[in-house]
Amino acid sequence: MKLYKTLLSLAFAAIFFVPTFSQEFLIHHVNVVTMLDDKILEDHSIYVKDGKILEIAPEKDISARGIQAVDGKGGFVFPGLAEFHAHLPNPDQFGPEFQEDVLWLYLANGVLRIRSMLGHESHLTLKAKVEKSEVPGPRMFVSGPSLNGSSVADPEAGRQMVRVQKAAGYDHLKLHPGLDTPKFLAIADEAKKVGIFYGGHVSLDVGLVTSVTNGYRSVEHIDGFLEAMLPEGTTIDPTVSGPFNMNLVGQVDQTKLAGLIQLCLENKTWIAPTLTLFERYFGYQPAHELRQQPEMVYLPGQLVTQWFNTKTKLEADGVLAETKVKPYLDFRQKLFLDLHKANVPMIMSSDSPQVFNVPGFSIHREIASMSEAGMSNYEILKTGSVNCADYFEESGEWGVLKPGAAAEFVLVQKNPLEDLTTMQKPQAIMIQGKFIQQDELQRQLDLIRKKYGRQ
Known part of the structure; x- marks a missing residue:
């Protein structure tokens, strides 16, 4: 096994250990989904150099310039997808190799x-390695360790955690349940002082209104809305209300939603819906069926077993x-659809790796869920491209295909604005100045599957 891991590491290095953005490409004969609008630039070429798009022009108007050329064969190119609720593993879980495997799972799915x-x-070390092209992987924004009712002893401790995480180089703060209002307000105030985004779950004591009006950048899992829509004076007993208080859904007052929507719009609050997480983790599809789905072979068997045990316990208790x-x-x-129709901005998020949500693959399940809910194909792609760049105030730098933007895109066979499933099978990706084709993406998936002894 040790020899196998060494050979695997060498295989990774052979592909990726070169100076950052050392190559330039001309990708011919592609139809470009720029995401600047819903139009398609038919039969164009894309000129890429130093990790940037220099030119996008009709095929007849652009020459090979003597550089490496790739024939796109009439495929469709769109900006790489973003997974904006990911959980990079810690090295003490399944080793540092698993961290890098997860990065390949994202890449192989166009994330x-x-x-x-x-x-x-x-994660900060891993992010730096990816940026230097020492490790293949998606570009990363990394949140700090959880701020929650247990980790934050008092308001001043919360302020100190914010300062430490900002100084360490984290891009975002993640808040979990259990915070009381004084602790939350201290964290929010300090985050604004040092200039770092923050968001996450909505603590019951704090509530959605206080969270949003005090600068929550993103509400994860559409959390807090149900509780904010309950009649005044409703008592929430966590011992009987179920996960995320789902058993109280029958008491929701829909007339309260309009005011909450207006609050989100006024405070520029983003929503990370994670629809597929709830459909799979807290849904009623049996664990034994989810365990057999094909993407499970790309994870350590022990992890899938943990997920199976977690869900079957909920099933046995009658919770699901x-x-x-x-x-x-x-x-x-x-x-989800009401918020979207009201123009509350959405960021593509599935929560992976999480119970039966396999990195990369789960984004395509999230896409299917958004489509089933009624969101258009173009708007779905926006949640995973334009919107994510806007979230970090990097509009136009990535998430779109235009001269000057990052050369981060995916080549597929069909038009994703007409067929979302085509994105499940990338023919190639462009990332970090590398054009990685389907056979290499599949080879990496096969290596991961074999490493974990999966059939």
């Missing part, structure tokens, strides 16, 4: 940017009965 939402110091869960999932799906 070229991630926002990792549960920080560890090793269809009669309990379906009304809640229907509520979330409608809430």
